[in-house]
Amino acid sequence: MRARRANSREKILAAAADVAREAGPGSLSLEAVASRAGVSKGGLLYNFPTKAKLMQGLVESYLSDFQEALEARAAEAGHESALSAYIKLSADDCERPKPSASWMFSAIAEDPDFLTPIKAFKRQLLERLKGETDDLGSLLICFLAIEGLRSMNLFDSDVLSAEEHKLLVSSLLKIAG
Amino acid sequence: MRARRANSREKILAAAADVAREAGPGSLSLEAVASRAGVSKGGLLYNFPTKAKLMQGLVESYLSDFQEALEARAAEAGHESALSAYIKLSADDCERPKPSASWMFSAIAEDPDFLTPIKAFKRQLLERLKGETDDLGSLLICFLAIEGLRSMNLFDSDVLSAEEHKLLVSSLLKIAG
């Protein structure tokens, strides 16, 4: 059955993210991922013929998940601005203690170009937000601050306390209007 | 001679940063660094007995350079706030097209704990800034936005145009007061 098989891909992707998070981005080997996903190395290589393809799969699923979450946010409270939705979504994402995207470091080590789609996505997102915001300065500040938040989460940095996190988000939302 | 020796360490450190930037963080091998530094592998391992020591050296020199630059900034225009000095310094750092710190990705791959001193440094910096600023919300926004700027530079992201960069910095300086 097609459904059962396709499932395997997602399991592998999730396993890769888990391995990178728990064992460190430098330990993301095909064997580790396969073992974590409950699949043999051959099976892994069947689904992703090359490590590069696996990385690409991670990027794509990351991006589609992100977009989906963003649209869901924007839809559920359709009255707020897109910028506010983005801020809240990112704040929630970063509230989880888990970095959840350490695999990005593995991808960069493999080839920095793997992040190109992510950059493009962000550029596009900023462009969209520009169309809905009048004050460019405020928009840039919010966008960059969120970028900073995501960066700290990615690096598993605990520079900000929970209260500071909340204060930051509410300040950003105020600026976003 | 001590001068000759110490010189070699710096050359190696610089070479490591160059290799990571140009060949990608995944290609930072001892051989590549040695070759780039004009030193044999034996010579490299004499100065840094292990790859981990090399990474540690990179972190330490990065941190000391940063602190030095920060103090220089604060001294040369002693009247502005420490936050403004930090913003300007970071803006200048990030204006250079070169990422210049891609080695961080190699360090993370080697062992995520290598970044611990950097996190501690930032925590300490934020703490110092808190002591000199009255509005915590504004401080957090500026700090995080700068973090975002550094992150984009690190990832070699060109999401912001030069004008946007300038606008962002001036907006931040306005908030910083």
Add this chain to the structure above:
DNA sequence: TTGACAAGACCGTCCAGCCGGTACAGTAAG
């Protein structure tokens, strides 16, 4: 002569990718 330092051949380990299998579902001819 000696000792700090550099050179590069060498070794053990790790890992991506390859390849020859296995299991099984569907299909179709007898």
Add this chain to the structure above:
DNA sequence: CTTACTGTACCGGCTGGACGGTCTTGTCAA
């Protein structure tokens, strides 16, 4: 129903190469 064939999904041992680190040998200043 049965047997033979085909394609999909998956398995795991193997290998060739890269890389970190060691070791022996050389060099040069003091």
